[in-house]
Amino acid sequence: MIRATTFGLLIGLLGLSFTASAVDPSDKLEDPIQNELYLAITKEVRCLVCQNQSIADSTAPLAADLRREIRRMVEEGQDETRIKNFLVERYGDFILYRPRFRSWNIVLWLGPVALMVVGFIALAMNIRRRKSLPIDEDAP
Amino acid sequence: MIPEFGHIALVIALCIAVLQSVLPMVGAQRGNVAWIATGRPLAHAQFLFLAISFGCLMAAFLQNDFSVEYVAKNSNTALPTMFKVAAVWGAHEGSLLLWSVTLGLWTSGVAVFSKSLPNAMVSRVLAVMGVIAVGFMLFILLTSNPFDRLFPAPFDGADLNPLLQDPALIIHPPMLYMGYVGFSVPFGFAIAAMLAGNLDQQWARWTRPWTATAWLFLTMGIALGSWWAYYELGWGGWWFWDPVENAAFMPWLVGTGLMHSLAVTEKRGLFKSWTLLMAIAAFSLSLLGTFLVRSGVLVSVHAFAADPARGLFILIFLGIVIGTSLTLYAYRASSLETQVGFTHFSRETFILLNSILLVIAAGVVLLGTLGPLVFGALDLGSVSVGPQYFELVFLFPMLPLLLAVGVGMHTAWRSANPRELFRRLRWPALGALVAGMFVPWLVFGSVSLLTALGVTIGLWTVIASLIDPAKKLRGKGPRITRSMVAMQLAHLGLGLTVLGITVTSAYTVVTDEGMKPGETVDIAGYTFRFEETLPVSGPNYEAIQGVFTVSRNGAELTQLRPEKRVYRVQTSPMTEAGIKAGWGRDLFIALGEQLGRGAWSVRIQYKPLIRFIWFGCIVMAIGGLVGISDPRYRQRARAKAAADGVTATA
Amino acid sequence: MAGKLKFLIPIAVFAGMVAIFYKGLYSDPTLVSSPFIDKAAPVFNLPTLYDDQKHITEAEFKGRISLFNVWASWCPGCAREHEMLLMIARDTDIPIYGLNWKDERQAAQKWLRERGNPYTVNAVDRDNVTGIDWGVYGAPETFLIDGEGIIRYKHIGPLTPEIWAAEFLPRIETARATLAGADS
Numbered sequence: 014m015i016r017a018t019t020f021g022l023l024i025g026l027l028g029l030s031f032t033a034s035a036v037d038p039s040d041k042l043e044d045p046i047q048n049e050l051y052l053a054i055t056k057e058v059r060c061l062v063c064q065n066q067s068i069a070d071s072t073a074p075l076a077a078d079l080r081r082e083i084r085r086m087v088e089e090g091q092d093e094t095r096i097k098n099f100l101v102e103r104y105g106d107f108i109l110y111r112p113r114f115r116s117w118n119i120v121l122w123l124g125p126v127a128l129m130v131v132g133f134i135a136l137a138m139n140i141r142r143r144k145s146l147p148i149d150e151d152a153p
Numbered sequence: 154m155i156p157e158f159g160h161i162a163l164v165i166a167l168c169i170a171v172l173q174s175v176l177p178m179v180g181a182q183r184g185n186v187a188w189i190a191t192g193r194p195l196a197h198a199q200f201l202f203l204a205i206s207f208g209c210l211m212a213a214f215l216q217n218d219f220s221v222e223y224v225a226k227n228s229n230t231a232l233p234t235m236f237k238v239a240a241v242w243g244a245h246e247g248s249l250l251l252w253s254v255t256l257g258l259w260t261s262g263v264a265v266f267s268k269s270l271p272n273a274m275v276s277r278v279l280a281v282m283g284v285i286a287v288g289f290m291l292f293i294l295l296t297s298n299p300f301d302r303l304f305p306a307p308f309d310g311a312d313l314n315p316l317l318q319d320p321a322l323i324i325h326p327p328m329l330y331m332g333y334v335g336f337s338v339p340f341g342f343a344i345a346a347m348l349a350g351n352l353d354q355q356w357a358r359w360t361r362p363w364t365a366t367a368w369l370f371l372t373m374g375i376a377l378g379s380w381w382a383y384y385e386l387g388w389g390g391w392w393f394w395d396p397v398e399n400a401a402f403m404p405w406l407v408g409t410g411l412m413h414s415l416a417v418t419e420k421r422g423l424f425k426s427w428t429l430l431m432a433i434a435a436f437s438l439s440l441l442g443t444f445l446v447r448s449g450v451l452v453s454v455h456a457f458a459a460d461p462a463r464g465l466f467i468l469i470f471l472g473i474v475i476g477t478s479l480t481l482y483a484y485r486a487s488s489l490e491t492q493v494g495f496t497h498f499s500r501e502t503f504i505l506l507n508s509i510l511l512v513i514a515a516g517v518v519l520l521g522t523l524g525p526l527v528f529g530a531l532d533l534g535s536v537s538v539g540p541q542y543f544e545l546v547f548l549f550p551m552l553p554l555l556l557a558v559g560v561g562m563h564t565a566w567r568s569a570n571p572r573e574l575f576r577r578l579r580w581p582a583l584g585a586l587v588a589g590m591f592v593p594w595l596v597f598g599s600v601s602l603l604t605a606l607g608v609t610i611g612l613w614t615v616i617a618s619l620i621d622p623a624k625k626l627r628g629k630g631p632r633i634t635r636s637m638v639a640m641q642l643a644h645l646g647l648g649l650t651v652l653g654i655t656v657t658s659a660y661t662v663v664t665d666e667g668m669k670p671g672e673t674v675d676i677a678g679y680t681f682r683f684e685e686t687l688p689v690s691g692p693n694y695e696a697i698q699g700v701f702t703v704s705r706n707g708a709e710l711t712q713l714r715p716e717k718r719v720y721r722v723q724t725s726p727m728t729e730a731g732i733k734a735g736w737g738r739d740l741f742i743a744l745g746e747q748l749g750r751g752a753w754s755v756r757i758q759y760k761p762l763i764r765f766i767w768f769g770c771i772v773m774a775i776g777g778l779v780g781i782s783d784p785r786y787r788q789r790a791r792a793k794a795a796a797d798g799v800t801a802t803a
Numbered sequence: 804m805a806g807k808l809k810f811l812i813p814i815a816v817f818a819g820m821v822a823i824f825y826k827g828l829y830s831d832p833t834l835v836s837s838p839f840i841d842k843a844a845p846v847f848n849l850p851t852l853y854d855d856q857k858h859i860t861e862a863e864f865k866g867r868i869s870l871f872n873v874w875a876s877w878c879p880g881c882a883r884e885h886e887m888l889l890m891i892a893r894d895t896d897i898p899i900y901g902l903n904w905k906d907e908r909q910a911a912q913k914w915l916r917e918r919g920n921p922y923t924v925n926a927v928d929r930d931n932v933t934g935i936d937w938g939v940y941g942a943p944e945t946f947l948i949d950g951e952g953i954i955r956y957k958h959i960g961p962l963t964p965e966i967w968a969a970e971f972l973p974r975i976e977t978a979r980a981t982l983a984g985a986d987s
Contacts, residue, residue: 021322041665059537061940065395067539070388072746074905076939078931103845103938105838110539112524117533119525125517125546131549132509140502142421146494430813437817450827464828472821479814511846523823530826653908 037071042087055080057110068112110137159209163250166202166257167290169195174283177276181349184273188594189397192276196264200257207254210299211241220306223247223299229312229722230280233609239323240313245447246299246464248326252443253289255327255334256282263338263363266679270359279347287471300505307391312693312722316730321381325374329683332371333404333439338363339437341409343429344478352425357418360432362786364415364638368408369777375401376770385728389663389741389758391766396451399522400442403515410511421566423493423501424508426486428681431508433482437475438515450526478766496568503561510554517546552553555610555651557645560619581620582701585613596775597660597761607655609722614648646772653765662759665745669752680704681713685723686753694720698746703733706752715744739763810811823875829903837938837957844871844952845944852911859926863900864952868978870899871923871946873934875906876914878942884961885918892921897975901925904934904942947971949978 042048054067060071061124068076079100086096100108112118172197173510180188214237219225227240227247242251251334260282267275293299312378333493339360346356383391392398411431418428429800445451448464495501521538561581563574589609594600600608618641624630633641662677684700696718703710713731720727739759745754823851839845851857864871872888875880892899900924903911908927915922928934937946946958955974958966 030856035782057539057541059539065393075931082935102838103935104556105535105536105938106942107537110537111541111545112536112538117867118527118536121520121536121538122544122546124520125513125549127511128520133515134508138503140497143418143494143501146492146496148494148496270819444824448824448828450824461828465823468821468828469822475817475819476814479817483810483814488809523820526827529830530823530841559969718853 023101047087047138050093051084052091054083058083058100059110061104061108069079155209155212155216156218156300156302157659159206159213160298162209163204163290163294166199166253167205167287169199169202169292170283170286172283173199174280176280176674176691178280178348181273181276181671186340189197189272189276192272192279193264196260196279197285199283200254200261200334203250203257207241207250208245211238211252213236213300213693214241215580217310219308220302220304221299222301222303222599225303225307225310227313228310229693231721232307232310232313232318233692235320236313239317242326243313243317243322243422246293246297248330249289249293249297249531250299251326251776252330252334253293255330256286256289256337256801258394259335259338260286260330262651263341267359274345274349274356274359277348279342281341281344285474285616287339288474290472292463296466305533308542309722312720313728315694315718315720315723315725315727318720319381319385319691321385325377325381327575328370328377329374329401329776332367332369332374333436333749334368335363335367336404336408336432336436338367339415339432340478340592340638342480343432347429347481350485352429352485352489352742354419355424357415357428358786359427361412361415361419362781362783364408364412364432364435365777365780368405368412369774369781370630371401371405371408372770372774372777373513375405376774378766380767381762382764384536388728388743388756389655389730389760390663391763394521394540396522397442397446399518400438400445401519403518404435404438404442406511406515406518407431407438410508410515410662411435413511414508417501417504421493421495421501423495425489425491426482426506427505427508429482429489431512432473433478434512434515434558435476438469440467440471440474445522451522463617470538474740495566498564498569498571500564500569503557503564506521506557507561509556510550510557513550514547517550521546552606552610555614555647558614558647562617562640562644563620578620581616582613584592585609585616588612593656593659601659604655606657607659611648611650611652612656614651614713616640616646616648618645618648635783636780636785639776639783641776643773643776645792646769646774646776649765649772650769653762653767653769655764656762657760660761661763664757666755666757667748668755669750674702674755676737676757679710679759681740681742681754683753684712689716692717693722694727697744699731699755700740701731703740711740713740713742718746734762734764737761814863826836837954837958839938839954842954844946844948844954845892845933845936846877847926847928847936849902849926849928849933850929852901852915859900859924861952863924864948866950867981868897868950869923869948870897871902871948872899873902873904873937873939873944873946875904875942876910877906880941880961881943882918884943884963887962887964887967888921889919891962898923902933902937902939904939905929905931916985947974947978950982954981 026103041050055069056067058066058068060066060073060076060079062073062075063071066076068079082099083096084097091099097109097113101113106112106118112121173192176188176195178193179185212218213224215234216546217224217228217230219228223246226242228237232240240247241249260279263275263278263282267278272370289524295650305712342356342360342363346352375398378401382393383389411428411434414428414431415426417423418425434440444464444467448461448467450464457476521543525536528534560574560578586609589607589612590600593604593608621630621633621637622641623632636774664674664676666674668674668683670683672686673680675681680703682702682704684702687698687700689696689698696716698714698716701712701713701715711733713733715731716729718729719725720725728743728745731742731744738759741756741758741760743756745756748754804924819825838975844860844864848860851859856976863869868952870891875892888899891897892916901924903925906927906929911925914926926933930941943961946954949955955978956970958970
């Protein structure tokens, strides 16, 4: 599943598991709006030791620690951007599943837009050209 | 001895594949009839020996022959027989063998069902497929031999990964492989046609049924995988945008575009170079998927054990096969400009729009999947691209595409009258819009703009697919051909899937609770009562089963029994969700961790319309099946005559 | 349209992809680059392992080249690198500061008693507060910090003589040169 490096082994020992309901229900925040924010952020934060789960789904101890920090910050009234900045400063862009719109990440966001633009230009050019050609009525 | 037989059979199959990739091709280029004639028998012989080899590996599993390393690593005496069968393709080596056998089956299939085609053409196709077979068999023999012996043999095996011990996983990989290996046939036809320099409409007609067959298998394979992930991975998601899922999804997107574009090329002789490119791209993306899954360049949930040596081999192979095809394409495609027109409002325009948007969709998925890899390779830092990204950017091409489907299928070839079409479609469209906005609001109490749009588009596609059949039922519509039924079914399925996706995403209710036996939780009008936990033991696992009674308005509805399993050999905890399936909604319970003092963390979900996602895929696949059954593709005499005629005029 | 050149676009795109894949084959995607390289060591203030009343902070790193090693007694990778740490402590003048991470004080002291103590001093981070500030996501991890208190390198996983020679020694040399320059 993961490269058999010592680090992979380490990850394995730290507990790579596919269990549901990792989030301890006692995690719930009192304020429903804050709870929404908390859930949204934890779903978007990648668990670093299990790497293909969000910390909302992970049972890894590190995920629990990060949930605790995020919960604290949400309760302090910090907004989404500040909390995400806090995480990225420490763990890099790798920790967010939705790349932030900055530095090279912009390529990931503008790429799809560029593809759409190029696609529609190609479509328009082709249709314009075809319009002036004879319509072949005998084809099957 | 049996594993050695398997090994030898594989070596023989490789030798045959080498002959198959040379003799028929040289024969076809030189017009040597005897050499051309070697293609079919070689194809059958190759498949036969591959099947023997595959059978030997399966025998090793069934006999618990742990002296074979691959068996020792992926099986166990306590493993139920049906999972021993599935374990044959449960890991890297065996799944590659399955890949090769599947390719052998397709090759043999082409040899059988191509009696009406010119022999030179068939032999070129078989030779191209032979080259691919050589690459894969070499890969198996040089880096990933499933028949390698282990000395001393262990007393018992390490067992199959518990995640894979599931009935859906028995048929999911074969279906998936039938799908993306199947795209080697249109690929073979495209290359053969380019080599022959004979790119008339005929090759498109030959290719269509093969493409549709591969596509319907891939559709089913992906749907099965998604269904499996939903109930087996344990947290109720049905699509994770994981690199491995994307690897199967990209060929599907391009393959779908290819089917549409092939129709235009066949009927109207248009878009030849574009269709060729898509035929190459669909299979190239299948190969790329194989590379991504097996080389360890990306972090994925279901990746196989990674090994740079294996990765390098596939990369070189990829470079040769795709590089050569694209070079050939660059050389040939420029002479394919057709001087045939259509007006801007016509079926042609819509299909061109469709295939461009599908290619963009595949491009977007490719960008997101490879993004982390590109960033790493160019030292731009580590980045993650997850569901939150894909769910947003995938809408860019998908929304316009889905809006266009319903209109496109009612638009005439060459030139359509927009005013007449508007008159015909305005009431159904308005109905979809009104229903899309109000029905979700009435049923679920709230609706967001995106949800209303999604429901509208889904309903619109469903209604648009049913307009003509409904008219026909009342005895006044136009004649409906089999290919039209195929199209209507496929689009109906698409509409249903879109509805399922939209409603599930918008209105799923999830709650994580800490529950003790005797406690109840209410969500979405249902009451879940945690009765007790029971110890349960399976053939190769121990489990704790939670018993939940579900009731609605005081009336008991069902009992759900989610389990938390620990497999004896691999000792990893697995969650087996308890699911009450229904057309309107699923009720889903997963048992989590023990919280102490008799309490358990429990995830309970209400997932409306989730079955539509997979049901829609089944309907799509049935559409594909109807399309293939079109007798048009089996009119031997006509096709043969047409082949000669068109070749002469082209 | 764009003429015949447009038919070369697919092969060009593909060639670019192959180049990137080739590079990707030889790098491990599970290794995440640290955003702390060439940045000042994050602020912390933690009690030491043997004396709960005594605290150490990042100021400790100033004025000399040092290692900051994240470890725990429950961590198998740490057991594997322990020999290496002892060797560094014995054969070089580089102090190793420890971050005893998500561990029990008793267990950690017992571990050092049994295996030998390569650490100059250990900071105790039971609740992974400093760990998060330092972007730690597993043990063992080893930071190289220069005389200015700037992080120059981070290694994830057990230290080995190969990694020490290839990644640490050259950077230590550079840091030494800067330090000597600052002194004179």
